[in-house]
Amino acid sequence: MRNSGRANNELRKIEIIPNYLEDSEGSCLISFGKTKVLCAATVENKTPFFLKGTGQGWISAEYSLLPCSTQPRTEREAIKGKQTGRTHEIQRLIGRSLRASTDLTILGERQIKIDCDVIQADGGTRTASVCGACVALGLAVKKLKLRHNPFQHLVAAVSCGKVNGEIVTDLDYSEDSQAEVDANFVMIDTGDLVEVQATGENGVFDVDQLAKMISYAREGAGRIFQMQKNILLR
């Protein structure tokens, strides 16, 4: 039995407040239980230099923990003078995930940057970031009113893990910190996978366990796609 009383395949309460920032091109505040992430999109009318002249756009992400989002407090990266390896890894993951949602050629020579700033962290900040970033991106693309819609798929991410030998989904911090295996799955609304990251820091896993995690993740993603659709198709 999980501490929280949740079933193994049960997500935490998810809430998405769209357009949380009054002047942003697309934003939302997403929460998974106590985890809260503010996601906001910025559109620039030029593509990064490595795509100049290709007619293609780009989508990237930046991620940060507010210092007091964690207990104990996390030191501010602007003071350390550089982003940690963990931050780099997460923002690269979010960026790759979002690019799977969008036809970059239809987007044209634009760059969309999604900021994911964690207000409160209780596990699953990277998966919440992907889910919220998809909403912020969708809202921003909508405002562009392009002739053809470059936003082609919803993207959702769900974390799973092995805790005390059990496969569970959407781990909170207390579960995450004692998990044998920690995994994140990103998928699009066709059910296809975009990214699988499974890591056994304190243990290993076999193919069956991987399959069970994928199945839980799919189930959770289904719920999230529904919430995203409700916001973006309004």
Added chain:
Amino acid sequence: MRNSGRANNELRKIEIIPNYLEDSEGSCLISFGKTKVLCAATVENKTPFFLKGTGQGWISAEYSLLPCSTQPRTEREAIKGKQTGRTHEIQRLIGRSLRASTDLTILGERQIKIDCDVIQADGGTRTASVCGACVALGLAVKKLKLRHNPFQHLVAAVSCGKVNGEIVTDLDYSEDSQAEVDANFVMIDTGDLVEVQATGENGVFDVDQLAKMISYAREGAGRIFQMQKNILLR
């Protein structure tokens, strides 16, 4: 007449949500109109090295704009690898202001750091930060349950300026960006001044104009002290 319809000596709508972060030692989300700042206190049981052995504590602050708090977006300082001069200036101001509220000898060899993270910026982020940081600090000091109370004064800050030749208070961004003179006043609940910063970037000012600004600031601070008291004396 101000764009917002406010009288020259009228503050924007202020709201303070205490304990906004569930696990922080003291926090609040403060808003002045559209400006929103998340303030959170962290207590460490050691004083900085320059005070070691003096029996005295320290209070300092860190300030940051979330990238999407402004339009256009502000580049993330963690990516630039350093904090700007403006950030340094503001966090030094907040720290000095808070130290005026507290008897550092009664506090003892502890350090309290207040994070002020701007969620949405529409002018007056530094004064909102001081007002909110005072609440976060007060809540955190209360939880320490020290024998003698080191928290001795409420601290509030109010911005004033000269816009089109008129002295006005609590400028929003549209006023701030065209002000001839820009000023910030920090005071404690006895009415005494802790900090005066008045700058004529696009103009100068005389002693009478300074006096009028101080009088507006005092009036505004009175309202803020009341709100702080309602929270901290509960």
Added chain:
Amino acid sequence: MRNSGRANNELRKIEIIPNYLEDSEGSCLISFGKTKVLCAATVENKTPFFLKGTGQGWISAEYSLLPCSTQPRTEREAIKGKQTGRTHEIQRLIGRSLRASTDLTILGERQIKIDCDVIQADGGTRTASVCGACVALGLAVKKLKLRHNPFQHLVAAVSCGKVNGEIVTDLDYSEDSQAEVDANFVMIDTGDLVEVQATGENGVFDVDQLAKMISYAREGAGRIFQMQKNILLR
């Protein structure tokens, strides 16, 4: 048919020269086709600060591309003043993989750092690094002559991908740069998985394709375990 004439499940020619550095505690030069990585272990008799007093050791890795290992040349990170996100991600992966090979409690309060410096890069540098680092680590642990052996498993990594719709293994640079899906699998010599990273930068993948990649990776890892055993059991 692959450009190189290899079968879909066929690795490139692998070579491991153990003790390549004359004075290092454990080193090897590993090559997968034209990809060459120099791996070397350094043992320090203290554990990192976050493990002090736990009786437990630590294993971490550093990774770098020599500037001329790639075409076009890669800028030197020491001149840019920081490591890229890609470097951070890879060295974190190598570290996690190696920690799965070793009982850190038996290792005791020691830290082993493995340097993986890429001499020539032709795809698969991170998987080659894991395979070579395992050899460098094994050689270094052997020299420690501890009463109980902390080195409990061989670790190997194999890359797979989807190229022109086909699942293939051990991609060289020409394949990697046009792959729809790019994946890396790390496993120990029991066949259990330690890490799965599968990314669809230019496409998506389904569960069956993931299963096929895992099966190719296992087959390849088997060959690598044999080579590692030949060196470490000598």
Added chain:
Amino acid sequence: MRNSGRANNELRKIEIIPNYLEDSEGSCLISFGKTKVLCAATVENKTPFFLKGTGQGWISAEYSLLPCSTQPRTEREAIKGKQTGRTHEIQRLIGRSLRASTDLTILGERQIKIDCDVIQADGGTRTASVCGACVALGLAVKKLKLRHNPFQHLVAAVSCGKVNGEIVTDLDYSEDSQAEVDANFVMIDTGDLVEVQATGENGVFDVDQLAKMISYAREGAGRIFQMQKNILLR
């Protein structure tokens, strides 16, 4: 009675050696008692990027303490790799003050940078910097021989403070380090204020005390304007 024997409203001995650097466009060595600052102007024939195309110029300042200007020695910022918050704050203050002296539209698309390097520090380095920078700027603008003179006002800065309950002016280090209130006033030769910065680090102040400080500062500034005039009108 002040340690130095000075009256409360008495400045230290001030000396200004114009054109101290033989090849600089405008320079001086200014001293207030033992405090010595080398000020030098550099004119660039382009305005910063944020003013390009506006026809307007810009004036900014850089400030630094030579390591041995203080006792104990101050660490070199070039070695720490960044400027401190205090440095940022001071150079922003100097820049703002100088811009009040000059009509930036008449200056045209030029940038003038004033370096203020403190050779010996005994309190009041920022106010001495403003006074000396005004001379360096005036000399440099003169050499430009523009049709209309953009240099419209002399600028001077004077420090005041509350020491042992007394309002005094031009504090040396021994006074500054024990002051209850520390203030800096910048004004132009019409008597109008450009900048007021008053800080109660170890105490507070009321409106009357502020007024007294302003009056002392004005008196001191009068003397400095005279010295600047003697040099610039020669």
Added chain:
Amino acid sequence: MRNSGRANNELRKIEIIPNYLEDSEGSCLISFGKTKVLCAATVENKTPFFLKGTGQGWISAEYSLLPCSTQPRTEREAIKGKQTGRTHEIQRLIGRSLRASTDLTILGERQIKIDCDVIQADGGTRTASVCGACVALGLAVKKLKLRHNPFQHLVAAVSCGKVNGEIVTDLDYSEDSQAEVDANFVMIDTGDLVEVQATGENGVFDVDQLAKMISYAREGAGRIFQMQKNILLR
């Protein structure tokens, strides 16, 4: 008698493997005894900005120790975030030496960068770097197939020193670390000197001792020129 059994004027065994990197424009692995340096040239079709429009090219070098090239291990400069003073000094020396080999006007507006990465360090890494860099440069220039040959001289460097009062050449690490005087001589194949660096860290030297070092260095350089010629004139 030297530890190694070498005569005072005797170099270590030198080996040069040309074209060590398969895809580089010009490369070699050079060894002086246990010291091994990988040298590789990269040609860019533009000159640095300070030569733009002069018709002249440039040659520069970068130098680095692989962390495990030394015992004890050297910290990675990319992690420290900057290159050490020693690294700067060596890469400037290599660059200056190489520019003496080449007519930069005939080279035209091209920049050639030579990377010298030390695989194993046992003294004399900077002199080995110069000798190997000359080969890498020569190979790269040859491939350019310019109408007139800009590569006009071979360049070689030899280290000498005073160890236990004796003048010796090509010091290994055990000699270098106890030398009273440490010197490096760079010359071209006419016998003329390009660079003399002689340093008495633990002692001084007179003109006769300097002359003896120069004579040993010339003798050694003669042997190296022969090896370079064999490779470059093939």
Added chain:
Amino acid sequence: MRNSGRANNELRKIEIIPNYLEDSEGSCLISFGKTKVLCAATVENKTPFFLKGTGQGWISAEYSLLPCSTQPRTEREAIKGKQTGRTHEIQRLIGRSLRASTDLTILGERQIKIDCDVIQADGGTRTASVCGACVALGLAVKKLKLRHNPFQHLVAAVSCGKVNGEIVTDLDYSEDSQAEVDANFVMIDTGDLVEVQATGENGVFDVDQLAKMISYAREGAGRIFQMQKNILLR
């Protein structure tokens, strides 16, 4: 004939103002013609970590160009965030030179740091720095009043060069910037050499030319030793 009218072996006018800084442990302002360097010593009562427990002290130097010491202005290293290669090279040279003057074992576990800040640069700043640093060091050591005197030799540095084929000494900037060969010689008052650095950036040199430069340098050093003696033996 030299532009300045000086004979080939003639130094510029040298002036040394000892104790230029009123509160420093040892300082001087040294000028060679228009080149002016402020040298100041700081004594710390602990040796650097790599000498802890050896009973031995250390002497090191820091060097910097004030931005306006050169024409055109040099960018401030504190703003670039790092010291240039040239700065590193020069401060290492000064440090090595000074260590030749002092018996570090007699000095005991102390560290003396010499700051050399160039106020005005007209060629020869590194040689002027060595000469002035020797005076600052000598004054500071004297104040330590140790039982045995660790300061055993005067140290002087003289620059020489080949300009239009002529060997000349103490080059000013106009000569330096067109020199074929540029050399710096450091020696102690016995006439022995501590450091020889000769570089042919735009040409080469033979052994006879090197000998002539050494002889000029010795002659110049003799004059400087006399001036240093006059100050330090007072």
